[in-house]
Amino acid sequence: MATPAPPADGDGAAAELVVSRRALRRVSIGTAWFALAVAAVVLLGWILGDETLKRIVPFHREVSMKTNTAVALGLTGWSLWLSQLEKPGRAGARICAAAVMAIGAATLVEYTLGVNLGIDQLLFHEPFGVVHTSSPNRMAANTAFCFVALGLALVLVGRRAGKWCPTSVLALIVAAIAGLALIGIGMGVTAIPGVSQQARMALMTAITFVVLAVGCGCASPDSASVRRFFSAGSGGLTVRRLLPVAFVLPVALGSVRLAGEQAGVFGAEVGTWLLIVAMIICIGGVVWQLSGSIERGDRELRQAEHDLRRAVAEAERASDAKSQFLSAMSHELRTPLNAILGFGQLLEFDELDAEQHESAHHIVEAGRHLLGLVNEVLDIARIESGKLTVSVEPVALGPVLEEVGALIGPLGRERGITVEIDRGAGEPWRLLADRQRLQQIFINLLSNAIKYNHAGGWVRLYCEPGAGETLAIVVADGGPGIDSSDQDRMFEPFERIGEHAAEGTGLGLALARHLAELMAGSLAVDSQPGAGARFILTLPLSVSGPADLPPRSSVAVAIGPMPAGASGDVLYVEDNPANIALVESVCARVPGLRLRTAATGRGGLDAARSRPPDLILLDLHLPDLGGEDVLEALRSRPDTAGTPVLILTADATFGEQARLLAAGADGYLTKPLDVHELQAEILRLLAASGPESGSVPGPPAPAPSGRAAVIPA
Amino acid sequence: MSETVLVVDDDRVMRLLCRRVLERAGYVVIEGADGAEGIDLAMSRRPAVAIFDWEMPRLSGVEACRVLRGKPDLAGIIVVVMSGHDDDEHRAAARAAGADDYLVKPVMPRRLVECVGGLVGARAA
Numbered sequence: 001m002a003t004p005a006p007p008a009d010g011d012g013a014a015a016e017l018v019v020s021r022r023a024l025r026r027v028s029i030g031t032a033w034f035a036l037a038v039a040a041v042v043l044l045g046w047i048l049g050d051e052t053l054k055r056i057v058p059f060h061r062e063v064s065m066k067t068n069t070a071v072a073l074g075l076t077g078w079s080l081w082l083s084q085l086e087k088p089g090r091a092g093a094r095i096c097a098a099a100v101m102a103i104g105a106a107t108l109v110e111y112t113l114g115v116n117l118g119i120d121q122l123l124f125h126e127p128f129g130v131v132h133t134s135s136p137n138r139m140a141a142n143t144a145f146c147f148v149a150l151g152l153a154l155v156l157v158g159r160r161a162g163k164w165c166p167t168s169v170l171a172l173i174v175a176a177i178a179g180l181a182l183i184g185i186g187m188g189v190t191a192i193p194g195v196s197q198q199a200r201m202a203l204m205t206a207i208t209f210v211v212l213a214v215g216c217g218c219a220s221p222d223s224a225s226v227r228r229f230f231s232a233g234s235g236g237l238t239v240r241r242l243l244p245v246a247f248v249l250p251v252a253l254g255s256v257r258l259a260g261e262q263a264g265v266f267g268a269e270v271g272t273w274l275l276i277v278a279m280i281i282c283i284g285g286v287v288w289q290l291s292g293s294i295e296r297g298d299r300e301l302r303q304a305e306h307d308l309r310r311a312v313a314e315a316e317r318a319s320d321a322k323s324q325f326l327s328a329m330s331h332e333l334r335t336p337l338n339a340i341l342g343f344g345q346l347l348e349f350d351e352l353d354a355e356q357h358e359s360a361h362h363i364v365e366a367g368r369h370l371l372g373l374v375n376e377v378l379d380i381a382r383i384e385s386g387k388l389t390v391s392v393e394p395v396a397l398g399p400v401l402e403e404v405g406a407l408i409g410p411l412g413r414e415r416g417i418t419v420e421i422d423r424g425a426g427e428p429w430r431l432l433a434d435r436q437r438l439q440q441i442f443i444n445l446l447s448n449a450i451k452y453n454h455a456g457g458w459v460r461l462y463c464e465p466g467a468g469e470t471l472a473i474v475v476a477d478g479g480p481g482i483d484s485s486d487q488d489r490m491f492e493p494f495e496r497i498g499e500h501a502a503e504g505t506g507l508g509l510a511l512a513r514h515l516a517e518l519m520a521g522s523l524a525v526d527s528q529p530g531a532g533a534r535f536i537l538t539l540p541l542s543v544s545g546p547a548d549l550p551p552r553s554s555v556a557v558a559i560g561p562m563p564a565g566a567s568g569d570v571l572y573v574e575d576n577p578a579n580i581a582l583v584e585s586v587c588a589r590v591p592g593l594r595l596r597t598a599a600t601g602r603g604g605l606d607a608a609r610s611r612p613p614d615l616i617l618l619d620l621h622l623p624d625l626g627g628e629d630v631l632e633a634l635r636s637r638p639d640t641a642g643t644p645v646l647i648l649t650a651d652a653t654f655g656e657q658a659r660l661l662a663a664g665a666d667g668y669l670t671k672p673l674d675v676h677e678l679q680a681e682i683l684r685l686l687a688a689s690g691p692e693s694g695s696v697p698g699p700p701a702p703a704p705s706g707r708a709a710v711i712p713a
Numbered sequence: 714m715s716e717t718v719l720v721v722d723d724d725r726v727m728r729l730l731c732r733r734v735l736e737r738a739g740y741v742v743i744e745g746a747d748g749a750e751g752i753d754l755a756m757s758r759r760p761a762v763a764i765f766d767w768e769m770p771r772l773s774g775v776e777a778c779r780v781l782r783g784k785p786d787l788a789g790i791i792v793v794v795m796s797g798h799d800d801d802e803h804r805a806a807a808r809a810a811g812a813d814d815y816l817v818k819p820v821m822p823r824r825l826v827e828c829v830g831g832l833v834g835a836r837a838a
Contacts, residue, residue: 334797335724338819342730345822346737371819378799567813567835588804591814591828592791592835 017221017230024218024226028084031215035077038208042070046124056204065202066139067123072103072147073208079154080215097154104147111141140201142181146174146209153216165223171216172225178209179247187255234294241290245283253278319384326381330374337374341367376507380493383514390434390518391582394542397429397471401461404442408450412459417450422462429463429471430542437515438539441523442475444508445535449477452533466538470521475535482527490525512537567592568614568686573604573630575623579648583617586678593682601625605633608640615685616640618665620649628663635664644685648678716833717741717758721751721774722766722795731764734822735829748772752780755790761836762829764816767796767803775810782811791832795820 038056042065045053054064079096082089106119120138139147153170181201201209217226229239257271266274344367347360382388405421412419431438442461449459459477466472482490493510509523516523520540527533570593572583580597587595596613598604601622608616616634620627627647634640646667647660660668666688667681718740720731725746732742743758745751748765749772755763763781765774772780778792794807795816807815814828 331797334818335727339726339730341819342734342822346730346733349737349822367819375799567832584805584808585801588801588808588815591832595808 016232017227018232018236019230021221024221024230025084027218028215029081031211031218032077032081032084034211035073035208035215036081038065038204039070039074039077042204043067043074046070055202059203063200063202065205066120066137066143068103068107068120068137069139069143069202069205071123072100072139073205073212075100075103076147076150076154076212079151080212080219083154083157084219093157094155097151099151100147101151101155104144104149104151107139107144108141108148110135110138111144139205142177143201143205143209146177149174149177150209150212150216157216157219165220165225167220168217168223168225171213174216175210175213178206178213181206182210183251186251187258234297237293237297238290241286241293245286249279249282253282323381323385323387326377330378330381333370333374337367337371340364341371373507376511379511380507380514383511383518388514388518390437390515391585392432392434392519393582394430395433395435395438397431397463397473398423400435400439401442404439404446407443408446411447412450415450415453416456417453418456418458419446419450420458420460422460427463431471432540432542433519433521434515437519441512441515441537442473444512445475445537448508449475449479449533449535453477453479469541469543470538471541473537473539475537476532478532481529481531482525482533483529487525487527491523568594569611570595570615570617570682571604571607571613572597572617573599573601573622573627574617574619574648575599575621576619579619583648583678586682590679590683599623601627601630604630608634608643609637612639612643614643615682616643616645617682618645618647620647628660631660631663631665644688646681646685715739715741716761717743718829719743719745719751719754719758719760719763721745721748721754721764721769721777723747723769724766727766730822731820731825734825738826738830740829748774748777748780751777755781755787756784759787760790761833762791762793764793764795764829767794767798767807775807775812778807778810778812789836791836793828793832 041056042054045051045055045064046067051064052058055062056065075096079093079100082093082096103119106117109115110117110120116135120135124137149170153167153174156166156170159166178201182203185201185203185206217223217229220226228235229243230236231239253275257275260266260274261268261271341364344360344363348357348364350360352360379388401421401423405419408419446459446461453459457478459475461473461475464472464474491509491513493507513523516537516539522538524536524538525533526536570587572580572595574580574583574597584595584597587593596607598607601624604616604618604622607613618627618630622630625633627649631645631647634643634645644666645664646669647665648669666685669678669681718731718735720728720735720742721744722728722731723746728744728746732744735742743754743760745754747769751763751765751774752772754760765777767774769777774794774796778794781787781790781792791813792811793814793816794810794812795818796803796807797818799817804815813832816825816828
């Protein structure tokens with residue numbers, strides 16, 4: 001296939017193809033013009049009666065192109081040209097293509113039925129016997145078939161039938177038929193199809209068919225064959241190098257052999273031998289040269305991959321360095337902030353005049369803002385380095401929203417925004433979440449909704465059951481809304497939008513979305529300019545858990561976000577590291593609580609005997625002894641008989657619970673543990689165990705009276 | 714009688730801040746500039762509470778806490794470690810060293826008073 005090399009143009013060859021679509025379209029249009037020009041010249045020849053113009057090529061033995069062939073070639077070119085315009089004339093292209101099909105089909109009917117429909121001599125009369133045709137001025141049968149195929153190809157241009165692109169398949173068929181004819185004509189062989197004495201395809205017709213087939217192929221740039229041919233990979237390279245050789249080489253060498261034999265230079269045997277040797281040398285050389293090109297490509301690819309890996313490693317190192325820098329920076333910023341916030345607050349507490357008080361207030365507010373930024377930067381750095389972890393546990397939504405409401409209320413009142421928090425109309429929703437981080441997300445969404453609002457506007461938080469076991473918590477506002485182009489951007493760190501841009505840190509939403517995703521949830525926004533915004537936080541619901549347990553003692557209610565101090569020595573007998581970590585973090589929140597752990601029942605008993613604790617937390621499933629046996633052993637010894645024991649276990653029936661309590665357990669909690677319940681239980685049991693072993697000061701004011709009053713809340 | 718609080722920090726401003734806050738809350742405040750000095754003061758003055766900054770030259774706050782916990786006659790002293798690191802690793806390390814509480818900088822005046830008051834109250838009860 002003599003594919004003309006498409007001009008390489010600079011307007012961006014597609015990544016995977018060596019030529020652009022525009023170049024392919026130019027090739028198509030070029031072939032269309034070529035066909036139109038050939039048709040025009042031949043028809044001119046018929047008008048002037050000039051035999052050379054009818055043949056175009058000045059070979060003595062060549063036949064002339066028939067008038068219907070010229071007309072159909074012209075129509076084909078016209079159709080192709082119309083289909084490839086910037087604004088394709090699809091209807092016109094289809095009509096021309098249908099006409100081409102009709103001409104081809106009618107001629108085939110004449111051949112098969114042996115009738116004369118009178119179409120051959122319609123335009124020009126050719127005397128019988130001038131050339132070897134079955135009927136005067138009738139195109140060859142294979143030419144007629146090619147027109148049917150080409151017409152169909154152009155009717156279907158731009159369509160796909162499953163994996164196949166019909167246009168390129170039909171174009172290949174036309175190219176094959178015309179190619180066969182060309183080989184025959186070129187080698188002077190007449191006893192093959194298409195070159196019969198009765199109806200032979202004209203040389204110029206065959207050439208134009210090949211050119212038009214290429215044009216049709218280029219007109220379907222999405223077809224697999226065209227993509228393969230122009231692929232930038234090794235496959236494309238192979239096909240572009242070898243296919244022309246496969247077509248041209250045998251024809252060229254065969255012609256030489258034929259000419260040599262006819263001239264009597266060598267005999268048939270020598271001719272065959274020479275042909276084989278020449279083929280081997282030529283094909284071998286081309287393959288060798290091709291393999292070099294492929295090798296070079298592979299080397300470049302490997303080099304590129306190596307470079308890419310290095311760049312990725314470099315980027316990761318840079319990212320790590322950035323995270324470390326941000327972490328160190330946040331830490332270093334805390335020390336000066338300490339002085340700003342500390343002394344600023346002391347100033348606020350002093351007796352100042354109104355102006356001084358306002359100045360001190362501004363210092364403290366700016367310090368708080370900076371501290372928020374430092375914390376958020378630190379969180380973002382942790383997320384990016386994968387170090388931020390959340391401890392997901394069943395969390396009752398109601399109390400969290402109550403706290404959030406108390407924290408956010410002042411901001412709403414200050415801005416004159418009505419904040420309504422609907423806690424789900426008595427639905428005791430329990431989420432699987434990190435309580436502190438959940439609160440952080442709510443504060444962030446609500447304070448954004450308040451800040452980016454109209455004067456006197458409203459903000460509302462409500463819950464909707466989501467898909468599956470999820471809950472959607474919606475923060476809606478009647479503010480100015482968010483342009484769709486900003487909606488994705490605002491979840492990126494340090495992106496701020498709107499007129500209040502200077503107010504936020506630019507990190508809050510990015511962090512909130514990260515946190516939601518860490519908790520296996522999502523955070524989305526639904527907004528239109530002028531119609532407010534809805535931020536939708538979706539989190540998994542807790543389906544099991546201690547939701548059925550009766551409400552705990554009033555101590556639980558008294559535990560605020562900052563627990564009152566208690567002191568005591570707590571021993572936790574447990575073999576599961578995850579549970580130990582959880583209880584450790586709970587105890588760490590209560591100042592004065594010291595935690596010891598033992599991984600086995602015997603270890604626990606030994607620890608309890610060597611230094612009697614103020615409280616024992618006991619897992620029921622231990623590697624050596626059963627929890628009940630440990631409980632019994634503890635109760636049987638005088639030094640531990642009175643020590644309160646809190647049972648922590650995952651699976652126990654109410655009957656078992658009663659039995660354990662009868663056996664001397666003082667409390668009972670089921671896993672997954674609710675941090676707040678656990679904390680409340682620990683404090684309750686420590687307080688109950690008497691002043692000699694542990695104590696809890698009266699909540700919630702832990703400071704000695706008279707002192708707390710010095711620092712106003 | 715007012716309780717004595719020992720504030721050990723290499724940062725003079727931080728010591729001053731703690732002094733101002735704690736003195737307003739009615740405590741007597743003594744200051745040390747590094748871990749070693751802190752331990753000396755703890756032994757000679759026997760404060761009710763010793764607050765150690767984590768990052769200090771010579772002896773870090775956590776090391777000082779560990780040294781203090783190794784002396785049985787000083788077991789009654791409440792030890793608080795403060796640091797700019799707000800993460801679980803640092804908290805756990807401070808607890809392992811025997812600290813009674815951990816304060817993250819910046820330490821708000823109210824939080825400092827609550828912390829010291831809570832621990833002193835719990836110990837006295």
